[in-house]
Amino acid sequence: MSIRERLSGNEAAAIAMKQINPDVVAAFPITPSTEIPQYFSTFVNNGEVNTEFVAVESEHSAMAATIGAEAAGSRAMTATSANGLSLMWEMIYIASSLRLPIVMSLVNRAVSGPLNIHNDHSDAMGVRDAGWIMLFSENNQEAYDNLVMAHRIAEHKDVKLPLMVCQDGFITSHSIENIELIEDDKVKTFVGEYNPEQYLLNKENPIAVGPLDLQGYLFEHKTQQAEAMKNAKKVILEVAEEFEKMTGRKYSFFEEYKMEDAEIAIVCMNSTAGTTKYVVDSLREKGVKAGLLKLRVFRPFPAEEIAKALENVKAVAVLDKSDSLNAAGGALFEDITSAMYVNKKRVPMVNYVYGIGGRDTKSDDIESVYNDLAEIAKTGEIDNPYRYLGLRK
Amino acid sequence: MSDLIEIRWHGRGGQGAKTASLLLADAAFNTGKYIQGFPEYGPERMGAPITAYNRISDKPITIHSNIYEPNYVVVVDDSLLESVDVTAGLKKEGAIVINSTKDAEEIKKYLKGYEGEIYKIDARKISIEALGKYFPNTPMLAAIVKVSKVMTDEEFLDDMKGSFKHKFAKKPEVIDGNMKALELALNSVERI
Numbered sequence: 001m002s003i004r005e006r007l008s009g010n011e012a013a014a015i016a017m018k019q020i021n022p023d024v025v026a027a028f029p030i031t032p033s034t035e036i037p038q039y040f041s042t043f044v045n046n047g048e049v050n051t052e053f054v055a056v057e058s059e060h061s062a063m064a065a066t067i068g069a070e071a072a073g074s075r076a077m078t079a080t081s082a083n084g085l086s087l088m089w090e091m092i093y094i095a096s097s098l099r100l101p102i103v104m105s106l107v108n109r110a111v112s113g114p115l116n117i118h119n120d121h122s123d124a125m126g127v128r129d130a131g132w133i134m135l136f137s138e139n140n141q142e143a144y145d146n147l148v149m150a151h152r153i154a155e156h157k158d159v160k161l162p163l164m165v166c167q168d169g170f171i172t173s174h175s176i177e178n179i180e181l182i183e184d185d186k187v188k189t190f191v192g193e194y195n196p197e198q199y200l201l202n203k204e205n206p207i208a209v210g211p212l213d214l215q216g217y218l219f220e221h222k223t224q225q226a227e228a229m230k231n232a233k234k235v236i237l238e239v240a241e242e243f244e245k246m247t248g249r250k251y252s253f254f255e256e257y258k259m260e261d262a263e264i265a266i267v268c269m270n271s272t273a274g275t276t277k278y279v280v281d282s283l284r285e286k287g288v289k290a291g292l293l294k295l296r297v298f299r300p301f302p303a304e305e306i307a308k309a310l311e312n313v314k315a316v317a318v319l320d321k322s323d324s325l326n327a328a329g330g331a332l333f334e335d336i337t338s339a340m341y342v343n344k345k346r347v348p349m350v351n352y353v354y355g356i357g358g359r360d361t362k363s364d365d366i367e368s369v370y371n372d373l374a375e376i377a378k379t380g381e382i383d384n385p386y387r388y389l390g391l392r393k
Numbered sequence: 394m395s396d397l398i399e400i401r402w403h404g405r406g407g408q409g410a411k412t413a414s415l416l417l418a419d420a421a422f423n424t425g426k427y428i429q430g431f432p433e434y435g436p437e438r439m440g441a442p443i444t445a446y447n448r449i450s451d452k453p454i455t456i457h458s459n460i461y462e463p464n465y466v467v468v469v470d471d472s473l474l475e476s477v478d479v480t481a482g483l484k485k486e487g488a489i490v491i492n493s494t495k496d497a498e499e500i501k502k503y504l505k506g507y508e509g510e511i512y513k514i515d516a517r518k519i520s521i522e523a524l525g526k527y528f529p530n531t532p533m534l535a536a537i538v539k540v541s542k543v544m545t546d547e548e549f550l551d552d553m554k555g556s557f558k559h560k561f562a563k564k565p566e567v568i569d570g571n572m573k574a575l576e577l578a579l580n581s582v583e584r585i
Contacts, residue, residue, distance in 0.1 A: 006422040118434070139457070171457050175431035176418050178453070274455035362458045 002247065003181040009172035012140040012179055013079065013105045013165070014039035016147035018049055019187035022103075023074035023194075026054035026065035028084060031117045032169035033107035036079035059084040063091035063102075070100035071209045073199030075151065078102065081169060082109035082123045089127070095162045096131030096225060098210055101154030102162040104132075105147065108270065108321075109169040110357045118358020119169040121269070121321040124298075125331045131225050133163040133232055134299040136269040141179050142296075143167040145249060148182065151191050152239045158231040168271040170358065182247060190246060229300045236297055253302035255294040256309055258284060262291025264373035265310060267336060268319035269295045272354075272361050279366040290370050301335055307343035310336075314377035316349045317369045319389070323353045329386045348376050354389035365390050396452065398543060399460045402445040403479050404469035406438050409530030413469070414445035416534055417543075420552045421449045424544045429454055442477055449543050463487065467537045469516070469529050471495060474503035485509045490536045490582065492516040492529050497585035512540050514582045523574035524567070531571050535578035546579050 007015065013036050017025065025044075027037035037053075044053040052069075056062045062078050069076035080088065085106060095102050110116040111123050124134060133153060137143040146165040154163040167173060182190075198207050213221060233253070240251040255273070258280050259265065266276050273294035283290040293309055310316055318337075320330025328334065333351035340347060352369060355361045369389060376382055400417070404410025411432040418430030429448040435441070446460045464487040468479050471493035483489060488510035493500055500513060516532035524531070538549045553575055557568045 006418065006428060138455075168457075170431075170434050174434065175429055175457070176415055177429050178422065178427050271457035274457045278456040360459045362461060363456060 003183065005179050005181050006176050007140055007179050008035070008174055008176050009137075009140040009143050009167045010035035010107065010174065011039060012144040013147060013167070014043070015181065016144045016187075017077055017105075018043045019182070019184050020075075020077070020147070020151065020191050021049045021188070022051055022077045024052045024054065024066065024069035024076040025078065026056050026062045026069070026076065027078045027080070028056050028059045028062050030059070030081050030084040032109055032119075032173045033079045033081040033084070033105060035173070036105050036107070059087040060091060063088040063095060066102045067091060067095050067098065067100055070095075070102050071098060071199065072201045073196050075194040076102050077104065079105035079107065081107045082111050085123045085127065086111055092127050092130045092132065094210065097221065099160040099225070099228070100162060101151065101160055103147065103150040103154055104162070104164040105143070106164045106166045107169045107173045108166050116357040117169075119171050119321075120356050120358070121166075122323075124164070124166050125322040125324070128299060128331060131161060131229065132299060133159075133161055133229070133236075134297070135163065135165050136296055136298055137165060137167040137172070138271060138273045138294060139172050140167075140175075140177050141249075143172065144179060144181070145243065145247070145251065146296075148187055148190065149239050149243050149251070151194070153232060153235050155194055155196075156231075156235045157197065159228050159235050161225070161228050161232060166270065171271045180247070186246060190243070232300050233302065236300075251296060253295070253297040253305050254309070255292075255296065257292040257294060259291040259293060259309060261289055263289040263314045264316075264370055264377055265291040265293055265313045266317050266319060266366070266369060266373075267293045267295060267306075267310075267332065268321075269298065269332070270321070272319060272321065272366075275361060275363055276366050279363050279370065282363075283367070283370055288370065288374065295332070298332075301339070303335070303339035304343055306336060307339045307345045310340065310347055311345045313347060315373040316347055317373055318349065318351050319369070320351060320353050321355045323356060348380055348382055350376060350382055350385050350387065352387050352389040359390050361390060397448060397450045397454070398465070398541060399463045400447040400449070400465045400467065400537065400541065401460050401463040402447075402467045402469065403473050403477055404443055404445070404530070405473070406441045406443050408469050409528060410443055410467075410469045411445045413467075413530035413534045414447050416553070416556060417447050417537065418449075419556055420538070420549055421447075421543055423552045423555075424548055426450065426543075427452060427454050433459060442473055465490070465537060465541050467533055468492060469533050471500070474500070478505070480504050480507040483507060483509065488512060488540050490514065490533070490540050492533055494518075500585065510540075511585050512536065512582050513585050514578060516578070519574055519577045519581065523577055524570040528574075531574040532578035535575040536582045539579050539582045550575060550579075
């Protein structure tokens, strides 16, 4: 029987880490993810985990310490947000290129500047090409479940890539909500032991980690990373299937909410998907055939599967909680339009940049997007595909 | 969606409105409900106006925005009436509960003709009597439970006793005072 609890998103992430009981956690506090290492250090202090907790002096060092720990052959985790991730940036690429399956909790927050501590996805979008698997979470439950599945995906021999689990800063990280926890022993069995094939502290099989890699080899090594990212798709589904057997909770690349007969659809990630479900339900009561595609797996990007899921709708809006400042559109919009084009699906698509710097996204805002989509579905006309939602007039 | 109850708290930093919203979420959770409890984070300073929210439902709650059309509003500090539009969006089938010693006419002056039920309670008097100090959040928590009827008085008191035992494990001497504050508050909410 699962355990009925009420926890904030940060508490949920910390509890998942406790149940995973990694060898090493290295972290530096930054709002809104501070509580994760704070709660976790309490577990360390109380002897509830065997983890070596490294209280580093910066996020760059946090990532460097987890890289060192993983390279040595241990299981390492960290948590951060926004500028903390920015400071890790150099080491983020090194973690993935060394094929170290580090797991990070990223509590999404706007990257400065100007200084803002609230939620958007600019931190995550800044590392979307860094070779990390990126999972997004609608609520505390998904932040928890994604972490429980994380090591199984990241450490798989066909993958060996670092993984970050994203959730929305404050909106879910600091909101108390119901959650179903899995028993400690079940999580322990599910996550299993980490037995890397190669690691620095194996004196029987000495290896070098991170040597110079010039014109003759870097290209091939990068394609190996790319191949691992493709392999991750299969592994993500296998792990989800096993997770469903344990919990009854179903996960895939994305969740299709009332998409079977949907004529208009929104694509978004994290907590806004919950608000969108609420709006879809109320529109359905009025006979509007609205649907939602909530993306969970942003990297690897399930291009073909998304194109298939959206092929029959008459208009799609992609919501980006980060502006790419490129005079063309947000990152998610560009990925999805490209997926549609390459897979020969022609559906009118429009982009809304929204929720920047913690601007609250109301159900009315989401409803206005569906109203726009209904109009686009009727006329097929889109005067401006790159729009803002919730911007003050 | 009629089973969804939405509550908005107005207080000042340091008065415990956030804690009260989390305690309410806890208590409702313990009666089997789906809950949300979350503050609106701004620059956090002692005395600055703060807002906190609760959603309580028999069904899972997916919406993740602030609350704009609450069923109930709790005002923890009546000096906010002058500066904050406390009845904004408040449903007229709902109610507002205000910690105040002002008379009915004066309170109503600030409420922009709000047509729903208006309740007041002297949380300062209760808190001083029960705790010897001014912690308005405990009486206000009891007041909103009484007015919103999200649970019975007995369920609420039983649950809070458990919460206080846990919360004040290191200073059990304050548990009785807090329980007394809740009981006094349940019996002194007054409709005006």
